[in-house]
Amino acid sequence: MSSTALVHPPQSMITTSGYRLVSAGPQLWRVIDRAGTIIGHLAAYRLGDAVRYRARRYHAATRILRDLGEFWSPEDALDCLRYSR
Structure with a gap:
């Protein structure tokens, strides 16, 4: 991810359907x-001129994403x- 081009989730994503x-x-x-x-992480990164979002689920038993x-x-x-x- 480029540190010069930060990506922010849409304001509507900050709280939605009970998730923060x-x-x-x-x-x-x-x-x-x-x-x-x-429950996990949401990561954003640039792919050319587009932005992609990676979903990572936290697995408590192994303590990994x-x-x-x-x-x-x-x-x-x-x-x-x-x-x-």
Whole structure:
């Protein structure tokens, strides 16, 4: 990811369907459910002139983040995290 071209999620993504996005670094957000549990991360990166979003699910038993996929919209990446439980 280029540090000169930061990507921000749309304002509507900060809180949606009971999930919150909290900044965890440049172009990286923690996805937190209604109970306050971190369910994963949403990362943005540039691919040419476009922006891609990577969904990563937190797996508590192994204490690692598992890549779920890459998406053209932050909404699709968040949906993947929500429905992959």
